Amino acid sequence: MRRVAIIGAGMTKFGEEWEKGFRELVVEAGIRALDDAGISGEKIDAGYIGTMASGRLIGQEHIGGLLADYMGLNPIPITRVEGACASGSLALRQGFMAVASGMKDVVVVGGVEKMTDLGITAVSDILGGAGDQEWELFLGATFPAIYALMARRHMTEFGTTEEMLAAASVKNHKHGAKNKYAQFPHEITMEQVLNSKMIADPLKVLDCSPISDGAAGVILVPLDHAASYSKKPVEIIATAQASDSIALHSRETLSGLRATQVAAKKAFEMAKMTPKDIDLAEVHDCFSIAEIMAIEDLGFFEKGKGGPATLEGKTSLEGDIPINTSGGLKACGHPVGATGVKQAVECVWQLRGEAEGRQVKDAHVALSHNVGGSGATAVVHIYKN
Amino acid sequence: MRRVAIIGAGMTKFGEEWEKGFRELVVEAGIRALDDAGISGEKIDAGYIGTMASGRLIGQEHIGGLLADYMGLNPIPITRVEGACASGSLALRQGFMAVASGMKDVVVVGGVEKMTDLGITAVSDILGGAGDQEWELFLGATFPAIYALMARRHMTEFGTTEEMLAAASVKNHKHGAKNKYAQFPHEITMEQVLNSKMIADPLKVLDCSPISDGAAGVILVPLDHAASYSKKPVEIIATAQASDSIALHSRETLSGLRATQVAAKKAFEMAKMTPKDIDLAEVHDCFSIAEIMAIEDLGFFEKGKGGPATLEGKTSLEGDIPINTSGGLKACGHPVGATGVKQAVECVWQLRGEAEGRQVKDAHVALSHNVGGSGATAVVHIYKN
Numbered sequence: 001m002r003r004v005a006i007i008g009a010g011m012t013k014f015g016e017e018w019e020k021g022f023r024e025l026v027v028e029a030g031i032r033a034l035d036d037a038g039i040s041g042e043k044i045d046a047g048y049i050g051t052m053a054s055g056r057l058i059g060q061e062h063i064g065g066l067l068a069d070y071m072g073l074n075p076i077p078i079t080r081v082e083g084a085c086a087s088g089s090l091a092l093r094q095g096f097m098a099v100a101s102g103m104k105d106v107v108v109v110g111g112v113e114k115m116t117d118l119g120i121t122a123v124s125d126i127l128g129g130a131g132d133q134e135w136e137l138f139l140g141a142t143f144p145a146i147y148a149l150m151a152r153r154h155m156t157e158f159g160t161t162e163e164m165l166a167a168a169s170v171k172n173h174k175h176g177a178k179n180k181y182a183q184f185p186h187e188i189t190m191e192q193v194l195n196s197k198m199i200a201d202p203l204k205v206l207d208c209s210p211i212s213d214g215a216a217g218v219i220l221v222p223l224d225h226a227a228s229y230s231k232k233p234v235e236i237i238a239t240a241q242a243s244d245s246i247a248l249h250s251r252e253t254l255s256g257l258r259a260t261q262v263a264a265k266k267a268f269e270m271a272k273m274t275p276k277d278i279d280l281a282e283v284h285d286c287f288s289i290a291e292i293m294a295i296e297d298l299g300f301f302e303k304g305k306g307g308p309a310t311l312e313g314k315t316s317l318e319g320d321i322p323i324n325t326s327g328g329l330k331a332c333g334h335p336v337g338a339t340g341v342k343q344a345v346e347c348v349w350q351l352r353g354e355a356e357g358r359q360v361k362d363a364h365v366a367l368s369h370n371v372g373g374s375g376a377t378a379v380v381h382i383y384k385n
Numbered sequence: 386m387r388r389v390a391i392i393g394a395g396m397t398k399f400g401e402e403w404e405k406g407f408r409e410l411v412v413e414a415g416i417r418a419l420d421d422a423g424i425s426g427e428k429i430d431a432g433y434i435g436t437m438a439s440g441r442l443i444g445q446e447h448i449g450g451l452l453a454d455y456m457g458l459n460p461i462p463i464t465r466v467e468g469a470c471a472s473g474s475l476a477l478r479q480g481f482m483a484v485a486s487g488m489k490d491v492v493v494v495g496g497v498e499k500m501t502d503l504g505i506t507a508v509s510d511i512l513g514g515a516g517d518q519e520w521e522l523f524l525g526a527t528f529p530a531i532y533a534l535m536a537r538r539h540m541t542e543f544g545t546t547e548e549m550l551a552a553a554s555v556k557n558h559k560h561g562a563k564n565k566y567a568q569f570p571h572e573i574t575m576e577q578v579l580n581s582k583m584i585a586d587p588l589k590v591l592d593c594s595p596i597s598d599g600a601a602g603v604i605l606v607p608l609d610h611a612a613s614y615s616k617k618p619v620e621i622i623a624t625a626q627a628s629d630s631i632a633l634h635s636r637e638t639l640s641g642l643r644a645t646q647v648a649a650k651k652a653f654e655m656a657k658m659t660p661k662d663i664d665l666a667e668v669h670d671c672f673s674i675a676e677i678m679a680i681e682d683l684g685f686f687e688k689g690k691g692g693p694a695t696l697e698g699k700t701s702l703e704g705d706i707p708i709n710t711s712g713g714l715k716a717c718g719h720p721v722g723a724t725g726v727k728q729a730v731e732c733v734w735q736l737r738g739e740a741e742g743r744q745v746k747d748a749h750v751a752l753s754h755n756v757g758g759s760g761a762t763a764v765v766h767i768y769k770n
Contacts, residue, residue: 001487052447055440055511060518062437062469065761068628069635075647077626077762079475082465084447090464094479101486102386126440133445241462243453250454262460376450377462 004099005226005233006383008037008219009348011341014333015183017213022058022114023070025215029338030071030110033217038230039106041071044219046104047078048095050087050111051337056126058114067110084130085286086372087111088216088340089379093239095220105221111341112215123211127336130373132247144208144287146248146374148200151289153254155202157304162202164307165288166193169206169330171316172285176327178357183212183333207288212333216341218348234348237365238273238382240266246376255304259378260297260369267367267380268299275299278321278382279363280350282343284371285328291315294369295323298380317358325350325358340379343368351385389484390611390618391768393422393604394733396726399718400568402598407443407499408455410600414723415456415495418602423615424491426456429604431489432463433480435472435496436722441511443499452495469515470671471757472496473601473725474764478624480605490606496726497600508596512721515758517632529593529672531633531759533585536674538639540587542689547587549692550673551578554591554715556701557670561712563742568597568718592673597718601726603733619733622750623658623767625651631761640689644763645682645754652752652765653684660684663706663767664748665735667728669756670713676700679754680708683765702743710735710743725764728753736770 010032012025020028026049034041047067055061064078071078083090088111095109115123128137131146154160170190176182188206196206226233242262245251252258268274275298283298285291292306300321301309309315315323326332326346329339347366349355363385370379395417397410405413411434419426432452440446449463456463468475473496480494500508513522516531539545555575561567573591581591611618627647630636637643653659660683668683670676677691685706686694694700700708711717711731714724732751734740751768 053440055438055514058518059510059514059522061467061511061514062516062631062758062761064468064475065628065631065757066517069630069632069761074629075627075644078628079479079626080467081479082446082467083449090449094464094466094482097479097482097486097488100488101482103482103485125444126446129440129444129446131447132451133443137444241464242460243450243463244459245454246447246450247454259460372450373447376447376454 001100002102003223003235004096004220005223005235006218006348007221007226007229007231007233008033009345010036011181011216011345012214013181014212014214014335016116018116022112025114025213026067026110026112027070029215029217030108033108033219036231037219041073043106044073044108045076045106046098047073047108048091049078049080050091050340051080051113052082052084052087053126053129057118083377084372085336086340086370086377086379087337089370089381092340092344092381093241093379096236096239099220099222107220108217109220109341110215110217111338113335113337114213115211115335116213135247144200144203147287147289148203149248150254151202154289154292157255160292160307162194163190164311165207165292166190167311168285168288168291169193172324172328172330175317175325175358176331179327179332182327182331183210184331203287209286209329209334212335214333214335214338216338216345218341218344232352234351235384236381237384238267238270240270241379244376248374256293256297257371257375257378259375260294263378263380264298267382271382277365278367279365280322280325280360281367281369282326282346283323283369285324285330286334298369322360325355325360340370343370344381347383351383386485387487388608388620389481389605390608390620391603391733392606392611392614392616392618393418394730395421396566396601396730397599398566399597399599399720401501403501407439407497410499410598411452411495411497412455414600414602415493418493418604421616422604426458428491429458429493430461430491431483432458432493433476434463434465435476435725436465436498437467437469437472438511442503468762469757470721471725471755471762471764472722474755474766477725477729477766478626478764481621481624484605484607492605493602494605494726495600495602496723498720498722499598500596500720501598520632529585529588532672532674533588534633535639536587539674542640545677545692547579548575549696550592550677551575552696553670553673553676554578557709557713557715560702560710560743561716564712564717567712567716568595569716588672594671594714594719597720599718599720599723601723601730603726603729617737619736620769621766622769623652623655625655626764629761631758633759641678641682642756642760642763644760645679648763648765649683652767656767662750663752664750665707665710665745666752666754667711667731668708668754670709670715671719683754707745710740710745725755728755729766732768736768
């Protein structure tokens, strides 16, 4: 199996991008990744694209064919991969395999979602398709409700407080304020979060990631070819994916995601590392409680200690383990199919020392963690410079 | 890169399966494939599932997570792959890479679609998302219209007749009549096709594949592990995928699919073979004209000679190159995400000598050809016993 490196990374601004269509977003991100790698499209010999729900959001399936066309890459193969909000990471994982197997030498991996062309009710219903349509969504359980159940359970078991949840959002906005690609590049206060509109008790609107448009892309090559490209390569030293039941009612626990735990264990084994070796991580904070659970499930903090650690600033830029330097899903935005690839882009920038005002000092190893739905899929990647 | 073999294959009956849901269909096919391989689910270490439009057809995305759950395979990773009507073959291709790369040892690949819960107008609109939503579907071009344009062009350039098109349907029903899994296991006559209702001139309803429910599955292992399993292994000796523009108006020609031509060339190179080495092929006959173009684009017949060859019986079970022994999409049915995997299942059965009344004599090498939409994606696999 060949070792795999990222030699180019790029993304669009995330946000309500009403003047750009789905096609423009992904082409913009793809061109930025190519430019960053210093190569032209003719070098590419395969592509993977993660997108969750283009069929329902814009009436368009067959996104691989569409993008081969609009990126001017015909006749090379481009394949769409879907795993709800983890679609981007799954695309990265397939790209990794294509290069690792020896079948492909230069692979573009993209993630994209165009979500703001529909109203919130329609989008909530579409996102609900990431959970169990028959046993959750049909009965009214949209995602804020599902994560609220997990938050309540975490509070009951470990004494996690609403302030601890809010601290994740406050910290992510502080990071996002330093990211020019972020949907909400401004700070918020603890009081603003706690006083914001209740969505599904105990989650308020500022505990929730937004609905967003955006795209991100990276270019993969075998590590031993990477020296011939212009940018310092970032190696993907681990990729792992795990599954859990799609409906909450079948889970052993609600206060953590088993899929994250399994994927993390496999990723650390593959990288021959432990959580202590990670210098920064992008984790899946679709809701504030999701970040608290993630930093526990990934092994950065003991189960139940994620809330206090967040409140104490241990996950801030200056803390023990900076989490979501990009601003996370909360402040950077969450165009669902793009998120996993955006996480990889942020890790690349950090490991190259290009993260501007939010640079983590002496960053050598980064981790990304991307969740599909309420945790039926989790994907972990580890990167090294 | 490791060599990859299929050691198990199974499928559901294709048809209007109103008493089975999406989950039941795919579990049934998966269990049949596992039973055929003589292994239990615990042996599986990854899965890929092809489905085109579960989001719009049944309100459910995140099919990988759903199936890991419903097949009892948690926490192993299952990933959904989508390329319109080529989704099944793309899943097979990703499964191939997972095994070839050395990352996974026993991989289940499935394809599924549940299409008959909605009315024909809704389904036509959803299928239209496999073409260019903005430049074709929005303006009224559903798939029969798109393929009718190709048929007219083929007739103009090469003198292909309505009888030649009809001969593909008649032949496929003759084959399908011998397949207990077929949606329409009965013969039809040339007169019936020619007198059937006009859908998009020159294509009549009996030139068109149906809307179907169904699922299919195969089990992949490294070839050098295959001897330890019960069934005679069938090696996948080539996998190739290519792209073309998603809208017809950007193509160089309408009388053939460039993506098929490119994918076929790459597949034959990978297999170190020529079309003459193929003993039988399952090709993508979503419409009768699609089969005529496919057998030309794949190199079995010169461009323009596919129609006469079909009328003369050269593609029948007793002909030079038996095409669509399963009955093809026309008679066996076309649950879109399942079709590519079903093609692999038929090839496996033929190469094992288990194709009952439709067995091709001395079959050693088979080819499958699966198209996404009107040809923006084409996938070719070659199998050897």
